[in-house]
Amino acid sequence: xxxxxxxxxxxxxxxxxxxxxxxxxxxxxxxxxxxxxxxxxxxxxxxxxxxxxxxxxxxxxxxxxxxxxxxxxxxxxxxxxxxxxxxxxxxxxxxxxxxxxxxxxxxxxxxxxxxxxxxxxxxxxxxxxxxxxxxxxxxxxxxxxxxxxxxxxxxxxxxxxxxxxxxxxxxxxxxxxxxxxxxxxxxxxxxxxxxxxxxxxxxxxxxxxxxxxxxxxxxxxxxxxxxxxxxxxxxxxxxxxxxxxxxxxxxxxxxxxxxxxxxxxxxxxxxxxxxxxxxxxxxxxxxxxxxxxxxxxxxxxxxxxxxxxxxxxxxxxxxxxxxxxxxxxxxxxxxxxxxxxxxxxxxxxxxxxxxxxxxxxxxxxxxxxxxxxxxxxxxxxxxxxxxxxxxxxxxxxxxxxxxxxxxxxxxxxxxxxxxxxxxxxxxxxxxxxxxxxxxxxxxxxxxxxxxxxxxxxxxxxxxxxxxxxxxxxxxxxxxxxxxxxxxxxxxxxxxxxxxxxxxxxxxxxxxxxxxxxxxxxxxxxxxxxxxxxxxxxxxxxxxxxxxxxxxxxxxxxxxxxxxxxxxxxxxxxxxxxxxxxxxxxxxxxxxxxxxxxxxxxxxxxxxxxxxxxxxxxxxxxxxxxxxxxxxxxxxxxxxxxxxxxxxxxxxxxxxxxxxxxxxxxxxxxxxxxxxxxxxxxxxxxxxxxxxxxxxxxxxxxxxxxxxxxxxxxxxxxxxxxxxxxxxxxxxxxxxxxxxxxxxxxxxxxxxxxxxxx
Numbered sequence: 001x002x003x004x005x006x007x008x009x010x011x012x013x014x015x016x017x018x019x020x021x022x023x024x025x026x027x028x029x030x031x032x033x034x035x036x037x038x039x040x041x042x043x044x045x046x047x048x049x050x051x052x053x054x055x056x057x058x059x060x061x062x063x064x065x066x067x068x069x070x071x072x073x074x075x076x077x078x079x080x081x082x083x084x085x086x087x088x089x090x091x092x093x094x095x096x097x098x099x100x101x102x103x104x105x106x107x108x109x110x111x112x113x114x115x116x117x118x119x120x121x122x123x124x125x126x127x128x129x130x131x132x133x134x135x136x137x138x139x140x141x142x143x144x145x146x147x148x149x150x151x152x153x154x155x156x157x158x159x160x161x162x163x164x165x166x167x168x169x170x171x172x173x174x175x176x177x178x179x180x181x182x183x184x185x186x187x188x189x190x191x192x193x194x195x196x197x198x199x200x201x202x203x204x205x206x207x208x209x210x211x212x213x214x215x216x217x218x219x220x221x222x223x224x225x226x227x228x229x230x231x232x233x234x235x236x237x238x239x240x241x242x243x244x245x246x247x248x249x250x251x252x253x254x255x256x257x258x259x260x261x262x263x264x265x266x267x268x269x270x271x272x273x274x275x276x277x278x279x280x281x282x283x284x285x286x287x288x289x290x291x292x293x294x295x296x297x298x299x300x301x302x303x304x305x306x307x308x309x310x311x312x313x314x315x316x317x318x319x320x321x322x323x324x325x326x327x328x329x330x331x332x333x334x335x336x337x338x339x340x341x342x343x344x345x346x347x348x349x350x351x352x353x354x355x356x357x358x359x360x361x362x363x364x365x366x367x368x369x370x371x372x373x374x375x376x377x378x379x380x381x382x383x384x385x386x387x388x389x390x391x392x393x394x395x396x397x398x399x400x401x402x403x404x405x406x407x408x409x410x411x412x413x414x415x416x417x418x419x420x421x422x423x424x425x426x427x428x429x430x431x432x433x434x435x436x437x438x439x440x441x442x443x444x445x446x447x448x449x450x451x452x453x454x455x456x457x458x459x460x461x462x463x464x465x466x467x468x469x470x471x472x473x474x475x476x477x478x479x480x481x482x483x484x485x486x487x488x489x490x491x492x493x494x495x496x497x498x499x500x501x502x503x504x505x506x507x508x509x510x511x512x513x514x515x516x517x518x519x520x521x522x523x524x525x526x527x528x529x530x531x532x533x534x535x536x537x538x539x540x541x542x543x544x545x546x547x548x549x550x551x552x553x554x555x556x557x558x559x560x561x562x563x564x565x566x567x568x569x570x571x572x573x574x575x576x577x578x579x580x581x582x583x584x585x586x587x588x589x590x591x592x593x594x595x596x597x598x599x600x601x602x603x604x605x606x607x608x609x610x611x612x613x614x615x616x617x618x619x620x621x622x623x624x625x626x627x628x629x630x631x632x633x634x635x636x637x638x639x640x641x642x643x644x645x646x647x648x649x650x651x652x653x654x655x656x657x658x659x660x661x662x663x664x665x666x667x668x669x670x671x672x673x674x675x676x677x678x679x680x681x682x683x684x685x686x687x688x689x690x691x692x693x694x695x696x697x698x699x700x701x702x703x704x705x706x707x708x709x710x711x712x713x714x715x716x717x718x719x720x721x722x723x724x725x726x727x728x729x730x731x732x733x734x735x736x737x738x739x740x741x742x743x744x745x746x747x748x749x750x751x752x753x754x755x756x757x
Contacts, residue, residue, distance in 0.1 A: 055517025055718035060503045067509035068502035069495065071714050076498040080491035088487030095482045101196040102187040103204050103468040105212070108461045109182060131184070134462065135175040137204065137211045138186060144169050146210060147202040158195040173203065193470040200468035212462035219452055226449040233445060237438040244431035258298040263418065263429075270414040273407055280404040287397045294390045294568035311368060311375045321367055325621045328360040396655070407753035439606055506718040508711055514738050519724055521706065523738030524558030525586065528742040552595065555588075558708070558739055565706065565736065566683070573674055575608075575686040575704040575733075577697050578711070579724040584741035585710035586614045592708075592739075597649035601682040604641070608700050609689040610661055613654030619644045626655025630673060631664035637673055650681070663700045672701050701733035709735060713742030 024605040031736055069076055075145050109127045144166050148154050174187045190196040316325035335353040511522040565571040576589035593605040607615035609625060616623050621642055629635045640652050677684055686704060688697040701707050707728060
């Protein structure tokens with residue numbers, strides 16, 4: 001018999017080999033309570049303890065989010081549509097319709113000329129710079145301030161509510177060149193297009209006046225000034241010519257010509273004397289400057305004689321004396337260095353250096369005595385030479401002054417002659433010259449005026465094409481884009497929120513969630529039993545047989561695994577449980593038992609979920625008497641074993657549960673019942689209650705050879721499955737793996753083909 005040590009939570013066997021013996025049959029003893037990788041091959045326990053699997057602690061991925069949306073598609077779609085409509089409606093009423101108001105100006109690639117319009121090579125860089133400068137000048141404070149001076153503009157509500165209207169205009173005025181063309185677009189997008197029209201037109205007007213038409217305005221002013229100058233020149237020319245004719249009639253044309261010829265000769269002589277006077281004055285000035293410079297140099301020489309050190313340095317720079325003076329300088333430096341180091345003491349080296357310095361100084365004195373005067377003369381000159389130079393220059397100055405006086409006397413005489421000769425002809429000649437000048441000036445003014453008048457007819461480089469005006473219809477395209485985007489974002493936000501809310505429950509969606517996410521083996525996958533799936537599988541003549549056939553085929557895989565485990569490990573008592581209620585454990589247990597019976601085995605299915613029994617309803621058996629009555633010793637075990645409609649399958653119902661029956665689970669009654677049933681059946685499938693929330697299943701699991709965990713797709717939660725694993729492992733239950741229900745691994749066409757075959 002199997003026995004439990006009360007002090008040590010392990011299950012041991014009565015036999016020496018660890019197997020219990022009952023009525024001539026053997027049963028594998030349960031292993032220690034501490035889990036091991038061999039006991040749970042589907043779980044990675046790490047070194048000495050389990051780690052939290054990814055399905056419990058990991059974050060969401062795209063596949064998990066898609067499964068969450070599949071489960072909650074109706075809620076996600078509904079909330080998404082509601083939130084999208086709310087945000088779209090709010091955007092529709094809150095987002096204003098902004099209408100662009102546009103004006104267009106044509107900027108030519110080059111300035112057109114009428115006068116001298118020779119062919120020119122177009123410079124794209126110059127045009128681009130000109131175009132950019134024109135665009136930049138539109139938003140300059142000069143133009144904007146001038147536009148704001150207009151009362152119609154400054155009183156617009158759009159500008160009155162701005163703290164800085166100039167900054168507002170600079171930020172909202174758009175100046176572009178559509179298609180990189182010659183057309184400049186000046187636009188303003190606003191909720192009040194009528195106000196924007198007034199503002200844009202005012203800015204455009206000031207731009208055209210102060211920037212674009214500046215050249216034309218300047219040319220018009222020049223034309224006006226030239227016309228006035230031409231009128232004045234005509235009047236002055238008429239007056240001068242009349243005066244000239246009167247004077248000519250007075251003096252006579254012949255006398256005037258002779259006087260003019262003589263006057264020209266005297267004037268030529270006077271001009272030559274004037275040139276001589278200028279040359280003499282220039283010569284006098286240069287001589288005076290040379291005398292002053294010589295005096296300054298003589299004064300400096302007397303106050304700053306050439307030093308002996310300068311002479312020595314100059315001699316040291318001469319190649320023939322460089323060695324002597326260089327040796328002298330080195331010897332002096334070494335002597336000073338040794339005297340500083342050995343101050344107050346007699347040193348033979350100092351004496352030798354002192355003797356060497358004296359010898360070199362004697363040689364240097366001889367050189368300075370011989371060549372010193374020459375060096376001083378070269379460096380500073382001699383006062384005697386400067387004094388002789390000053391005397392010579394002063395003599396030249398006196399001669400030049402005398403000559404200048406003679407020239408001035410001649411100039412005076414010539415000037416008197418000119419005055420005398422011009423007594424009659426000067427006014428006549430002056431008037432003639434003035435008339436000639438006035439004629440020339442008039443011709444130049446007339447020529448320039450005609451050129452400007454012709455250029456005024458040339459096309460302007462900047463031309464106004466269209467003023468700003470309010471469009472007839474408002475373009476709500478941008479508003480509709482914003483509304484659509486708001487609705488889309490609301491839909492996405494709601495769908496994302498539902499997906500993440502659903503992900504928080506961490507429901508199982510695929511077998512990979514168990515194998516990869518929880519490190520739990522999946523020993524079988526059963527199709528869903530929902531009505532919608534059955535309707536999809538139901539074909540002509542099948543009625544409800546399609547789903548049953550698919551269910552039988554799926555559970556046979558679990559049966560094969562269990563029969564192999566029975567052969568290898570003598571697994572005969574199998575407990576089927578689930579983490580929580582309504583996760584398909586009853587269906588899994590009944591289908592597994594039925595599949596084992598179809599394979600020719602004697603199978604007993606025991607409904608050990610005494611608190612919520614359901615197996616008796618599946619097999620249409622009475623609830624009592626059953627397991628609860630056996631646990632209370634009210635009936636014998638053989639009296640509650642009933643045959644089922646399936647060949648080779650018997651069952652024990654749960655019976656009427658009460659507190660006494662639940663407490664009896666912790667005693668040896670259930671263990672003795674399993675021991676007595678083993679000889680009569682090949683397999684005992686136990687439908688136990690859920691692991692979480694009650695201790696019944698853990699008590700039953702201690703008397704079972706192995707356990708299967710039923711998991712329902714889209715219902716079972718990974719944290720609860722993981723907790724159930726931990727609890728089963730804590731009492732030493734050998735968990736073979738999980739049977740997952742609701743897996744759509746077969747298509748309807750494949751099932752129909754299978755049934756027809």
